[in-house]
Amino acid sequence: MTKRIDFSVVILPMLGVGFVLLVWTILSATVARDLPSPVKTWHESRHYIFNPFFKDGEMNQGIARFALLSLFRVSKGFLLAILIGTPLGFLLGLSTKFNHAFDPVIQVLRPISPLAWLPLGLIIFQKSEPAAIFTIALCAMWPTVINTAVGVRSISPEYLNVGKVLKLSRAKMLRKIIVPAALPYVFTGYRLSLGLAWLVIVASEMLTGAPGVGGFLWQEYNSLVYSHIILSIISIGLIGFGLDRCMGVVERRFKSA
Amino acid sequence: MSYLQLRGVSKSFPRAGGGELQVLRDIDLEVGAGQFACVVGRSGAGKTTLVSLIAGLVEADRGEILLAGKPIQGPGPERGIVFQNYSLLPWMTVFENVYLSVDAVAPALSEKEKRERTGRYVELVNLKNAAGKRPRELSGGMRQRVAVARGLAMEPKVLLLDEPFSALDALTRATLQEELARIWMETKKTVVMITNDIDEAILLADYIYPITSGPLASGPGATLGAAIEVAAPRPRLRKQFSGGSEYHRLRKEMLRLLVNGRNGVKSASHFTEEEKYS
Numbered sequence: 164m165t166k167r168i169d170f171s172v173v174i175l176p177m178l179g180v181g182f183v184l185l186v187w188t189i190l191s192a193t194v195a196r197d198l199p200s201p202v203k204t205w206h207e208s209r210h211y212i213f214n215p216f217f218k219d220g221e222m223n224q225g226i227a228r229f230a231l232l233s234l235f236r237v238s239k240g241f242l243l244a245i246l247i248g249t250p251l252g253f254l255l256g257l258s259t260k261f262n263h264a265f266d267p268v269i270q271v272l273r274p275i276s277p278l279a280w281l282p283l284g285l286i287i288f289q290k291s292e293p294a295a296i297f298t299i300a301l302c303a304m305w306p307t308v309i310n311t312a313v314g315v316r317s318i319s320p321e322y323l324n325v326g327k328v329l330k331l332s333r334a335k336m337l338r339k340i341i342v343p344a345a346l347p348y349v350f351t352g353y354r355l356s357l358g359l360a361w362l363v364i365v366a367s368e369m370l371t372g373a374p375g376v377g378g379f380l381w382q383e384y385n386s387l388v389y390s391h392i393i394l395s396i397i398s399i400g401l402i403g404f405g406l407d408r409c410m411g412v413v414e415r416r417f418k419s420a
Numbered sequence: 421m422s423y424l425q426l427r428g429v430s431k432s433f434p435r436a437g438g439g440e441l442q443v444l445r446d447i448d449l450e451v452g453a454g455q456f457a458c459v460v461g462r463s464g465a466g467k468t469t470l471v472s473l474i475a476g477l478v479e480a481d482r483g484e485i486l487l488a489g490k491p492i493q494g495p496g497p498e499r500g501i502v503f504q505n506y507s508l509l510p511w512m513t514v515f516e517n518v519y520l521s522v523d524a525v526a527p528a529l530s531e532k533e534k535r536e537r538t539g540r541y542v543e544l545v546n547l548k549n550a551a552g553k554r555p556r557e558l559s560g561g562m563r564q565r566v567a568v569a570r571g572l573a574m575e576p577k578v579l580l581l582d583e584p585f586s587a588l589d590a591l592t593r594a595t596l597q598e599e600l601a602r603i604w605m606e607t608k609k610t611v612v613m614i615t616n617d618i619d620e621a622i623l624l625a626d627y628i629y630p631i632t633s634g635p636l637a638s639g640p641g642a643t644l645g646a647a648i649e650v651a652a653p654r655p656r657l658r659k660q661f662s663g664g665s666e667y668h669r670l671r672k673e674m675l676r677l678l679v680n681g682r683n684g685v686k687s688a689s690h691f692t693e694e695e696k697y698s
Contacts, residue, residue, distance in 0.1 A: 254564040321507040324477055325507050328475060328477070328497060328499070329520065329574070339520060343509070344509075
């Protein structure tokens with residue numbers, strides 16, 4: 164029994180990774196000559212991986228340092244997103260009038276790319292760091308807003324009837340019934356928002372040139388060190404995966420409660 | 421002397437394809453203080469609508485509902501309700517679920533008094549050992565006990581029970597019926613219980629009201645039949661009582677009233693329900 168589990172959770176994923184490495188090697192040796200091969204990428208990136216915390220200047224740091232800088236920026240943007248998004252979602256879910264007034268605006272703002280928001284942020288804030296955070300927050304907020312609103316709207320009328328019979332005050336109704344009932348949806352929103360925030364970080368760092376994984380990626384492209392682009396890409400993917408898993412654990416905790 | 425009074429209460433709901441569906445028609449009901457009244461009828465007869473009307477969760481189209489002489493206005497804790505599907509809040513423990521209603525109806529009490537009162541009702545339904553558990557950790561029977569405790573803890577003037585035991589297996593149901601009888605003897609609450617189980621009604625009620633509907637095109641338009649008194653002494657022990665002749669007489673009468681209905685027409689769609697009772 165354990166043998167079979169090892170096979171599907173260890174051997175098969177390794178085969179998948181191996182296949183991708185093989186395709187990558189073939190591509191770099193044939194059609195895409197400028198694409199560094201896996202071996203070359205490894206050789207040129209080793210320094211950044213084995214000394215993850217070195218710092219030789221603003222744009223030349225270990226990969227963990229860059230990752231932390233990006234994570235710090237993302238968490239600021241993400242926090243801002245959920246601080247604005249959660250109450251907004253509750254208002255949309257609770258008030259039909261509010262929903263009619265603002266739903267169209269939200270539906271129009273939602274599909275706007277971070278690349279479009281960033282220049283606006285730069286104009287408003289004049290500095291790149293707050294502009295980046297503004298962009299992350301604006302792009303990442305929507306899943307929280309929409310999931311919270313859906314969560315509030317889909318609260319079972321049975322729970323609301325309990326509150327009605329007890330004549331709970333508006334505040335108590337919110338605290339004891341509406342918020343806890345909507346919480347699983349809210350956390351699904353948070354998980355999706357965090358994923359989006361991480362997605363946006365690269366774009367905003369690339370455009371502002373801020374130090375971080377995305378900024379590093381763009382700088383190494385301009386310095387023609389292509390293997391470091393791949394290093395950045397893989398780091399972004401792994402960190403994003405980790406973030407999603409962490410939020411998934413939190414989310415499940417609230418689902419089962 | 422009637423305590424809870426319904427006079428000419430009617431209720432219709434808008435139909436999906438337009439038009440109206442009349443569910444209840446000219447309902448009259450009088451329940452005396454401290455009485456246990458049972459409304460018995462088949463599924464879809466409008467029983468839940470009736471209890472929602474008394475609870476104030478649904479508004480009547482016509483007629484009036486009086487409690488202690490005063491018309492009711494919306495839902496309120498003086499009419500405690502035990503919902504058909506328990507409606508426990510899953511994020512709260514048993515104790516917290518009951519505490520919520522104590523806290524809501526008796527805000528003047530101190531924290532300690534509220535906790536004591538909560539504890540008393542949790543104990544009354546024999547759930548002291550499960551007080552810290554969440555609803556999903558409990559069996560159906562235990563959940564329903566919590567719902568009963570929550571309803572009683574409001575110390576309402578009238579306790580409304582909407583098919584409280586219909587989702588339970590027969591053995592659990594029998595235990596809870598006996599427990600409800602004991603609790604009612606102890607608290608002497610005015611109770612209106614809705615059920616589809618004739619035996620349950622005979623075991624528990626002082627008065628039984630059959631609710632019957634005809635196969636009308638405009639909806640069930642259910643009405644309440646005349647009250648049938650169950651004069652048998654309490655406590656009614658299932659084993660002795662259900663063998664007696666009084667029990668059989670009542671059961672037969674109920675069957676006649678419910679199966680034949682208002683119009684005495686057997687509608688094909690109700691055939692299986694009728695089979696169940698014959």
